[in-house]
Amino acid sequence: MPKIDLDALTPRTGSIYPAPFDAEMAGRSSLRVGDAGGLTQFGANIVILAPGAKSSLRHWHEEQDEFVMVTQGTCTLVDDHGETPMSVGDCAAFKAGDPNGHHFINHTDEEARFLVIGTRTESETGWYSDVDLRISADTSGFTFTRKDGTPLKGDET
Amino acid sequence: MPKIDLDALTPRTGSIYPAPFDAEMAGRSSLRVGDAGGLTQFGANIVILAPGAKSSLRHWHEEQDEFVMVTQGTCTLVDDHGETPMSVGDCAAFKAGDPNGHHFINHTDEEARFLVIGTRTESETGWYSDVDLRISADTSGFTFTRKDGTPLKGDET
Numbered sequence: 001m002p003k004i005d006l007d008a009l010t011p012r013t014g015s016i017y018p019a020p021f022d023a024e025m026a027g028r029s030s031l032r033v034g035d036a037g038g039l040t041q042f043g044a045n046i047v048i049l050a051p052g053a054k055s056s057l058r059h060w061h062e063e064q065d066e067f068v069m070v071t072q073g074t075c076t077l078v079d080d081h082g083e084t085p086m087s088v089g090d091c092a093a094f095k096a097g098d099p100n101g102h103h104f105i106n107h108t109d110e111e112a113r114f115l116v117i118g119t120r121t122e123s124e125t126g127w128y129s130d131v132d133l134r135i136s137a138d139t140s141g142f143t144f145t146r147k148d149g150t151p152l153k154g155d156e157t
Numbered sequence: 158m159p160k161i162d163l164d165a166l167t168p169r170t171g172s173i174y175p176a177p178f179d180a181e182m183a184g185r186s187s188l189r190v191g192d193a194g195g196l197t198q199f200g201a202n203i204v205i206l207a208p209g210a211k212s213s214l215r216h217w218h219e220e221q222d223e224f225v226m227v228t229q230g231t232c233t234l235v236d237d238h239g240e241t242p243m244s245v246g247d248c249a250a251f252k253a254g255d256p257n258g259h260h261f262i263n264h265t266d267e268e269a270r271f272l273v274i275g276t277r278t279e280s281e282t283g284w285y286s287d288v289d290l291r292i293s294a295d296t297s298g299f300t301f302t303r304k305d306g307t308p309l310k311g312d313e314t
Contacts, residue, residue, distance in 0.1 A: 002249040002259060003234060003241050034224055037250020041222040041276040042199055044250070065198040067191055069228070069272055071246060077160060084160050089228060092159040093194020093201070102159060115226055117274050119198040 004036050011048060017057065018144050018152055021133065027053030027106075034117075043118045049075065049106035055114075058101040058129040064119040066094040068104070073112030075104040080129075086114075101129025132156040161193050168205060174214065175301050175309055178290065184210030184263075191274075200275045206232065206263035212271075215258040215286040221276040223251040225261070230269030232261040237286075243271075258286025289313040 012032065015025035027050035034044030047055050058078060070086045077084040077092055079102040086092065086104075094102055096119070106112040126135040132146050133156055144152060168186035172179040184207035191201030204212050215235060227243045234241040234249055236259040243249065243261075251259055253276070263269040283292040289303050290313055303313060 001238060001241075002236060002251055002257065003243060004248045004250060006246070006248065033248045034222075034250060037224070037248070038252045038255075039222045039224060039250050041253065042224070042274065044224045044248075044274065065191075065196045067194070067196060067199070067201045067274070069226075071226070071228075079159060081158060084158075086160060089163070091161045091163065091190045091194070091201075093161060093191060093196050094159055095195045096198065098195075100159065115272070117199065117201065117224070119276075 002037065004033050006031065006033070006046075009033070009036055016142070019154065020157065021057060021131065024054065024057065027051070028055060033115075040120065042120055043116075045116050046071065047104075047114050047116055049073075049104065049112045049114075051106055051109050051111070053106050055104040055116075057131065057133070058103045059126050060094065060099050060101045060129070061096055061118070062125040062127075063096050063121045064124055065096050066119075067117040068092045068094075068114050070112070070114045072114075073106065073110050074108050075112045075114050076107050078103055078105055099127070101127070159194065161190050163188065163190070163203075166190070166193055173299070176311065177314065178214055178288065181211065181214065184208070185212060190272075197277065199277055200273075202273050203228065204261075204271050204273055206230075206261065206269045206271075208263055208266050208268070210263050212261040212273075214288065214290070215260045216283050217251065217256050217258045217286070218253055218275070219282045219284075220253050220278045221281055222253050223276075224274040225249045225251075225271050227269070227271045229271075230263065230267050231265050232269045232271050233264050235260055235262055256284070258284070 011029035015022040031046040124137045172182035188203040
């Protein structure tokens with residue numbers, strides 16, 4: 001059945017970020033709707049932001065296109081240009097390789113949500129705009145390092 | 158600016174289908190939001206269905222994952238299982254290679270819309286469930302034929 005039973009999905013909480021960055025993801029959860037439908041070529045997730053929560057560390061992707069549509073409340077896009085409030089139905093696109101780091105923050109007192117689509121590629125490098133952190137991924141998994149490739153030491157903020 | 162100016166987009170009308178199938182697409186238009194944002198790895202389109210309109214001929218893709226979220230009104234999913242009304246926020250996934258042909262029809266008296274994401278691949282074959290038609294595409298363009306690869310004669314319905 002192609003229609004996805006959203007009520008059957010359990011929101012995923014937590015973060016893959018190493019400490020201390022993981023603590024910044026409090027109040028953020030997501031529904032993996034694309035995975036629930038058996039899709040593999042791109043991720044399709046509904047991100048749920050409690051008041052004050054952020055979607056991720058501000059980042060950009062070398063190889064993966066990303067697309068967002070706000071589906072509930074107001075999500076504020078933060079990128080190199082500043083802050084842009086986005087309402088239900090508003091869309092944003094982040095082309096692979098564009099080094100304009102971005103994330104979304106819920107500055108309101110109500111829960112907000114957006115749908116995010118991201119291509120899945122065999123390899124990927126992601127760069128975090130505001131901290132000394134990058135992620136390198138391939139089919140075997142992912143690794144976080146400093147931007148110069150050296151190991152983390154916990155003082156990257 | 159990653160936020161897309163939806164008001165600046167002109168809905169695309171018409172159809173790539175050969176006659177007489179093109180006439181079935183009356184009342185269907187779309188906003189190419191992913192293209193507007195410079196994305197190339199997947200298409201992201203808002204499909205607008207006037208009352209009575211359908212999204213496409215019922216079809217499935219050999220190579221391309223597809224994802225839909227209803228964003229306005231009620232869109233009825235039609236597939237091998239029958240008809241499934243879908244409301245705002247409802248999602249559906251169509252895995253590449255699953256021969257469950259699908260499309261959406263607006264059975265209501267109000268305009269309906271959905272967001273559709275589809276992977277872009279270098280080659281693709283699409284099959285139309287209810288008529289003797291297939292589409293073969295590669296980087297040079299696309300061709301419609303009968304399902305056995307022979308030329309169309311206009312009597313494929």
